[in-house]
Amino acid sequence: MTGQITQGELAAILLLPCFAFLVVFAIYPVFNAIWTSLHHLRLDQPHLGTPFVGLRNFARAFGDEYTWHSIRVTLVYTGVTVSAQLVLGLGLALVVNRLVRARGFVRAAVLLPWTMAPVLAGQMWRWLFNDQAGVVNDLLNRTGLVQGQIIWLGSPVLAFFAVTVAATWGAASYMALILLAGLQGIPDDLYEAASLDGASPLQAFLAVTLPLLRSAIMVSLVLRTLGALQALDLPFAMTGGGPGNATETFALFIYKNTFQFLDFGYGAALSVILVVIALGFAGTYYRVLAPRD
Amino acid sequence: MRTRLLAIAAALAMGFAVLPVSAQAPVTITWSTLATGGPIVSDVYRALVQQYERQNPGVRVNLQIQPGTSGEQLSRYVTLFAAKDSSVDLISIDVIWPAQMAAAGWLAPLDQWFTRERREEYLPGGIRANTIGGKIYGVPWYADAGLFYYRKDLLEKHRARVPVTWDEMIATAQRIVAAEANPALGGFLFQGARIEALANFFFEVLWSNGGDILDPAGKVIVDNGKGLEALNFMLDLVRRHRVTPPGVTTLPTDDTRAIFQDGRFVFLRNWTYAYGLFQGEGSNVVGKVGIAPLPRGSVGSASTLGGWQLAVSNFSRNKEAAYRLVEFLTGSVAQKSMAVQLSTVPTRKDTFEDAVVKQRAPHYPDMLKVVLNARPRPQIADYPRLSSIVQTNLHAALTGLVSPEEAITRMAREIRSLLGQ
Numbered sequence: 001m002t003g004q005i006t007q008g009e010l011a012a013i014l015l016l017p018c019f020a021f022l023v024v025f026a027i028y029p030v031f032n033a034i035w036t037s038l039h040h041l042r043l044d045q046p047h048l049g050t051p052f053v054g055l056r057n058f059a060r061a062f063g064d065e066y067t068w069h070s071i072r073v074t075l076v077y078t079g080v081t082v083s084a085q086l087v088l089g090l091g092l093a094l095v096v097n098r099l100v101r102a103r104g105f106v107r108a109a110v111l112l113p114w115t116m117a118p119v120l121a122g123q124m125w126r127w128l129f130n131d132q133a134g135v136v137n138d139l140l141n142r143t144g145l146v147q148g149q150i151i152w153l154g155s156p157v158l159a160f161f162a163v164t165v166a167a168t169w170g171a172a173s174y175m176a177l178i179l180l181a182g183l184q185g186i187p188d189d190l191y192e193a194a195s196l197d198g199a200s201p202l203q204a205f206l207a208v209t210l211p212l213l214r215s216a217i218m219v220s221l222v223l224r225t226l227g228a229l230q231a232l233d234l235p236f237a238m239t240g241g242g243p244g245n246a247t248e249t250f251a252l253f254i255y256k257n258t259f260q261f262l263d264f265g266y267g268a269a270l271s272v273i274l275v276v277i278a279l280g281f282a283g284t285y286y287r288v289l290a291p292r293d
Numbered sequence: 294m295r296t297r298l299l300a301i302a303a304a305l306a307m308g309f310a311v312l313p314v315s316a317q318a319p320v321t322i323t324w325s326t327l328a329t330g331g332p333i334v335s336d337v338y339r340a341l342v343q344q345y346e347r348q349n350p351g352v353r354v355n356l357q358i359q360p361g362t363s364g365e366q367l368s369r370y371v372t373l374f375a376a377k378d379s380s381v382d383l384i385s386i387d388v389i390w391p392a393q394m395a396a397a398g399w400l401a402p403l404d405q406w407f408t409r410e411r412r413e414e415y416l417p418g419g420i421r422a423n424t425i426g427g428k429i430y431g432v433p434w435y436a437d438a439g440l441f442y443y444r445k446d447l448l449e450k451h452r453a454r455v456p457v458t459w460d461e462m463i464a465t466a467q468r469i470v471a472a473e474a475n476p477a478l479g480g481f482l483f484q485g486a487r488i489e490a491l492a493n494f495f496f497e498v499l500w501s502n503g504g505d506i507l508d509p510a511g512k513v514i515v516d517n518g519k520g521l522e523a524l525n526f527m528l529d530l531v532r533r534h535r536v537t538p539p540g541v542t543t544l545p546t547d548d549t550r551a552i553f554q555d556g557r558f559v560f561l562r563n564w565t566y567a568y569g570l571f572q573g574e575g576s577n578v579v580g581k582v583g584i585a586p587l588p589r590g591s592v593g594s595a596s597t598l599g600g601w602q603l604a605v606s607n608f609s610r611n612k613e614a615a616y617r618l619v620e621f622l623t624g625s626v627a628q629k630s631m632a633v634q635l636s637t638v639p640t641r642k643d644t645f646e647d648a649v650v651k652q653r654a655p656h657y658p659d660m661l662k663v664v665l666n667a668r669p670r671p672q673i674a675d676y677p678r679l680s681s682i683v684q685t686n687l688h689a690a691l692t693g694l695v696s697p698e699e700a701i702t703r704m705a706r707e708i709r710s711l712l713g714q
Contacts, residue, residue, distance in 0.1 A: 043375060044393045044674070131540040132552075154542035156694050242487040243542055244689030259371050260364075261678050262397065 030275070036268035043262035050265075057269035067270065069245065070253035071277070077164065077249060078228040084168040085224055086217070089175025096176065097183045107180070114174040122237025125166040129153055129238075156246035159239050163247050167234055171227065175220045182216025183209070218289035222282055229278050250274055319350075320614045325357040326385035327366045329547055330566050330635075333573050337634050345621050352614060362488050362545050363387045367677075374399040379608040382615035388422050388437075388600045388669075389489075389676055391430050396674065400430040401605040406616045407432055415623075419640045422669070423602055430604055432623045433640035435565075435631065437599030438667035439497050439587055440660070442553065442561040442571070446581040447473070459501070459526065459588045462560060466536040469559050480536030481560040482553060483527075486545040487688040492680050493597040494562055495687055496670065499523040501590030506671045506683070506708065513714060516705035524690055524697045531691070536560075542691050554578055562587060564599055565660055569636035584656055586663050598667035600640070632657075638664050675711060682707045 005013075037057055039050045061067045096106055113121070128135045129152035140146040152158045186209065194204040232251040235241060241248035241256070248256075254274065258267030324342070328335040335358045342354045359366060367390060373381060374397065386394065394400050407429055412420050419433025443455055451469050456462035466480030484490035499505060504519025530537040544552070546563065553561040554570060556577040561567070571582045586594040603619040605612050621627055628644045631637045633653045638660050644650055645661060671679055682704055690700035 043371075043397045045396065046398055047396075131543060149540060151540045151543065154540055154692055156692060240487060242688055243692035244487075244694040245685050246689075246692075246694060256681070259368055259375070260681065261675070262371065262375075262393070 033268045033271050033275075036265055037272045039265050041263075041265040041268075043264060053265070057266050058273070060266060061269050061273060066245065066248075066253060067250075067273075070248050070250045073160075073246070073248060074229060074231070074250040077160075077167070077231060077247075078225055080164050081167040081171070081228050081231075082221065082224050084164065085172045085175045086221065088168060088172040089220070090179055092172065092176035093179035093183055096180055107177070110173045110176055112173070113170050114177075116170070118170060118233035119237045121166060121170050122234045125162065125169075125234075126153065126238045129162045153239055154243055156243055159243055159247050163235050163238050166238060167228070167231065170234070171224055175224060178220040178223075179213060179216050182213045185216075186212045214289060218285055221289070222285050225281050225285070226278055229274065229281065250277075319353045320611055321353045321355055322382045322611060322615050322618050323355040323357060323380060324383040324385075324615075324618065325359065325370075325381045327361065327363065328358045329362075329564075330550070330570050331360075331547075333570060334566070334635060337631060341622060341627050341630060344626075345618060348621075349617075352618070354618060357381070362547075364489055370394075370399075374606070374608070377608050379606070379610055381606055382609035382611055383618055384604055384606060385434065386431060386602050386604050387489075388419075388598065388602065389680075391423050391602065391604070392425055392674055393677060394604070395425040395428075395430045399607050401607045401609065401612050402428040402430060403432065403605065403616060403619075404428055406613070406620070414642060415640050416642065416665075418598065418665075418667075418669075419600060419602070422598075422600070423604075431602030432604075432619050434601045434603045434623055435628075435637035436640050436664045437564050437566070437601070437638060438660075438664045439493060439562055439596040439599070440565055440568075440663055441585045441587045442563060442567065443583050443585065444556075444559050444578065444581055445583045447559055448583075455583065455585050456560075456588050459498075459590055462588045463530070463534045463536055466559050467534065470536070477557055479538055479558045480534075481530060481562075482537060482541060482544070482549045482558045483530075483562040484544060484546050484549055485537075485541035485688075485691060486543055486548075487684045488545050489680055489684070490546050490564075491687055492683040493599075493670070495523055495527065495683060496597055496668075497562075497587055497595050498526055498590065500595030500668060501587070501593060502526075503590070503592035506679070507673075511673070511712070513705050513709050513712065515708065516701050520701045520704070521697060524687065524701060527687070528691065528697060542688065556581075565636065565638050565664070568656065568660075569634070572636070584659055584663075586666075596663050596667040598664070598669045600638075673712065678711055679708055682711065 038052060038054060040048060040053045040057075041050045042048065092110055096103065096110060099106055116124075127133070129137075131137060131149045131151040131154065134152070136152065137146070137149050140150070141148075150158065152162045190208050190212075191204055194208055199207065230251050231249045232255055235247045235249050235252055236255070239247045241252045250270070251274065254267050254270045257263050257270060326338065328338060338358065339356060342356050346352060346354055359369065367387070370384060370386075374394075386400075391400070412429070415433050416436065419436060420429070423429050423431035423433065447453075447469050448455065448465075451472055453465045453469065456465050462481060470478055470480050483494045496506070499515070499519060502519050502522055504515070504517065504523060506513065506515045506520075508514045531539055531541065549561060550563055550567045550570060552558060553563070553567070554576050568582070568584060570576065571578050572580070587596055588594065603622055605615045605619065609615050623640065625641060625643055625647075628639045628641050629647055629650055632639050632644055632647075632650045636654060636656070638657070639645060639650070645657065650657065670676060673679060686695075686700040686704040686707075689695045690697045695703070
């Protein structure tokens, strides 16, 4: 009550809750994971304690063929789903942006898949792709495209395809929303100028829309890539990582080691590797796509 | 300001005054359990809980019923216990979990209540499975084993006998399916999804041919030729003999039960719980199902020992009250009730002798024979990882990801590396 606080102090006070939140829920867990990754910690072997093992967990990870397999699965999954989401999301955004009537309604409807919990969506897709009772096989048979039952989730390539379809369905709408916000920030007079200069709609799209969407594309790519790298819920619900381990993503592999085999030290080391991969992606996007002055 | 403080103090004082009363309020015990088989099974659990509450007015039971597979249930418990969560007092555990869970310190030892004399009342196999390092961590709730289910009506119609060998099973299945000429009817179903039961069926075929994962000394012997023979047999069921549909690789336990119950297969490998459901409401095969030991291979018939136990969480704040509920659920009355209504295999000796059970469940002698001869899964502390290795490699071969030779070679290599051999 005595004296005035400076603007800087006020800013610090106002930022404090946010900072405290980050410390508790982001910074502490990261350091805890790094600490754990350097120790032997198996819940089912408490008598061994938690001795310091240096980089042994990491050495084990790099020597484990399943680590490499699941990293490969994750990279392909990320590449396929994020590009499909970008193309589909951009298309959706362009269509919704053109709408004159019922824009609010359509925008809400487009976002619906994103609001569904991925585990629920995974269960739904698992039934759609079921070989005996699934809608997908039923439709294919009715339209005469296919005869008999395709065992979608029992074949490595088809199961991978099914999971990426579900992932694209789930997140393309989220991509569309961010891109739509970007589209609405582009002033109409730029398009008028383009058309006065005789640009075709395609040329206007390439010369006006895409460059001005650069930052929206970057944001959505970074967010979706990070999401895809951590993909656990959808493959978990649809295939459990199978058939064999064809759809076992890196996050699922970490989950299995940590929570099924109770090997928390090894799981933490794998998590740290995932963080490094994710940082690598985020950095690359930033360098390539960030708006330059 | 002062009046407000006073008011707070008064409220606190009243709160303390109320405390002794609330201590006498009902104790709530939370029991979390898988209910494989759906509503018919969970209704029986609910009725048992209500009966217990009526007999013990001071206790309330919060029954949490979860769907899914045994593996999914284990994940739930691991998450719960890793967080030292005390919200669950009593859990139902699969026969393969006690070692791992007891080592992690998640289960309360029950020795002080579940005395040696009381243990005498149970079949010895279940007691052995729950004894870790000289202490007992669970009470056997119901026993289980892999069984062979067959359609009595179809066998009679086509004048076939119950198959005794795997070859006979294949021939009979092919003959009946061909004669029925019903595109919806299949031959034989096992659990082909990448779950525990897939590994168990593999063990059963392997054992029936005289093979094993480990020899008595613990050395890995699955790649001595017998493992490949067993895996090729499983593949042949689908590819060569066509008695099992390729889609079997997506079917977990309860899906195979539901499909057979629909009347769409002649033969099925499943656990004992399925029998009661086949006779229950909504079943297309009431009175048409028989059970037998799994068919023989070159050496004999073999079945995986299963079964569920009730255990008390070490984080529970009401361990003794939780144990009293265990005592009721594994006691004569509850076991009889489950045996008669669900056809689960009792773990108590006196239930097998019970006249009502004998009359209502004439199939028990058959089941008991299988359960008593069932074999335990490889007994190593890290069984979950061994099972995962077996499941993944089998599933990779069944779905054509790798050749059977490669699957067995990899399986053996990975188990050796797990065991440090």
